[in-house]
Amino acid sequence: MLDTLERAGVQIPNVCRSGVCQSCLMRARAGQVPLAAQNGLKDTLREQGYFLACQCQPEDDLEVVLADEDAVGEIPVQLIGVEQLSQSVMRVTLEPQQEFEYRRGQFINLIREDGLRRSYSLSGCAANTDGILELHVRHIPGGAMSEWLMQAGPHQQLRVHGPYGSCFYVAGKTDQALLLIGAGTGLAPLYGIACDALAAGHRGPIHLYHGARNVNGLYLVDRLRVLEKKHPNLHYTPCVLEQENAAATEEVAVGSVEDIGLAKHVNLKGWRSYFCGDPGLVNRMRKRAYLAGASLADIYADAFLAAAKPA
Ligand SMILES: Cc1cc2nc3c(=O)[nH]c(=O)nc-3n(C[C@H](O)[C@H](O)[C@H](O)COP(=O)(O)OP(=O)(O)OC[C@H]3O[C@@H](n4cnc5c(N)ncnc54)[C@H](O)[C@@H]3O)c2cc1C
Known part of the structure; x- marks a missing residue:
């Protein structure tokens, strides 16, 4: 569906085109969404007919719309700082301008003002972060986002979309290895x-x-x-x-x-x-x-x- 919409001139946000980053979230208003197009989505989103356009090969007619802002969970953030952790890795810190619930280990899509977006994992220790989001970004020479982040000064306004994924610590089995x-x-x-x-x-x-x-x-x-x-x-x-x-x-x-x-x-x-x-x-x-x-x-x-x- 993503390919088809793009060929028809419809712009849909997307990054990985592999069903991971969830940027191309859409909602079906009518028709049957293939199950494979809902893999990895929260149950609440599935029930409302949300699906990933990059994974969607409809077998019948579907009437679709872009995801509502609320479902996407996009918030404004301010860039606080960029600090070298090694020759090629930067610690990027962001201050959410709205409440943002997440678990360290999940990932977000970081969106620049011009719409460029890339996925990054949420890191840091609760004791040191104080509501600040911490990312570790590897500098890829010529990389659109990582090279820009290297030179970006503080106070830049960005947006964060997410969080996604189930890669985080779950309390309960405290003796598990x-x-x-x-x-x-x-x-x-x-x-x-x-x-x-x-x-x-x-x-x-x-x-x-x-x-x-x-x-x-x-x-x-x-x-x-x-x-x-x-x-x-x-x-x-x-x-x-x-x-x-x-x-x-x-x-x-x-x-x-x-x-x-x-x-x-x-x-x-x-x-x-x-x-x-x-x-x-x-x-x-x-x-x-x-x-x-x-x-x-x-x-x-x-x-x-x-x-x-x-x-
Ligand atoms: C779920 C998820 C979590 C991620 N978490 C992190 C994270 O915590 N930290 C992090 O640094 N990155 C992470 N990434 C990768 C990140 O989203 C970007 O792909 C990466 O930062 C490069 O983006 P860029 O715009 O700088 O480079 P681009 O402009 O996208 O790429 C420039 C060129 O570099 C190549 N390239 C891109 N990535 C690599 C790579 N890793 N090695 C070699 N060549 C590459 C591209 O193919 C292209 O030719 C994650 C990706 C996903 C899907």
Whole structure:
């Protein structure tokens, strides 16, 4: 439907065109919405006939309208600051201008004044954020949003649409073991989830593995080490693919983050796992965790898909 509407000159907001970012939300006023077009939507939205245009292949006539502003959940935010966390990763902070309920680990669509939009995960620790939204954005040279953010001064007005996704800490099973594996800015949601688990008094072990190509790609290392000292059930392992002398040290493991994480935990029966970042890594980890005994209901994942070009 998205392709058809665009060909007919109708502009529909969209980013991933894969059913993840939910930017192309629409509502059917009449006709039968295919179930596949409602995958991942909240029950309340499904019941009202909302669906994702990029996933919709109607089998019959459908009368459709753009989603109401209320259903989309879009709010104005002000850019507070951009701070380098590493050579290529920025901490971007935003102040919501209206009440905004979310869980760290979920993601939002960040919308610039000219309509450019990209998805980013919500990070940070409740103790430090004080109502401020924290994102970790990797600078992609030539990237429309990340390059603009690098140079954007404070007080810029943006909009945030969301939050989306189920990748967040759920209180209740405080003794359950948690496995958190991510690469690059995949650490953003995982850091938020680990902080929320600790703040909620989670007692089970929390194993966090963060992968990067080399040590320059790691970030928040000191902050995580401090957190690890304070909470004996948090185990943080930074991993790099390349190291100058290729030797693992006590501080940094050498190898792929997924192999290192799974070699340490061969039986994931009863564990809750979170995988974020590179889509290839996330898909492989989902399968590997399931094969290692994790129940599908206990696997949460967000693949950081790049924005798709229109068909
Ligand atoms: C659910 C979700 C959560 C996300 N969370 C985060 C997050 O927390 N932090 C974050 O930094 N990003 C995250 N992303 C990715 C983010 O939405 C953008 O795709 C990314 O910031 C690049 O946007 P851009 O406008 O700077 O680059 P674009 O202008 O979209 O792309 C410029 C060029 O770079 C290529 N490109 C885009 N992304 C990558 C990449 N990762 N690696 C290599 N080449 C790339 C594109 O194919 C294109 O050729 C997430 C994506 C999704 C779907």
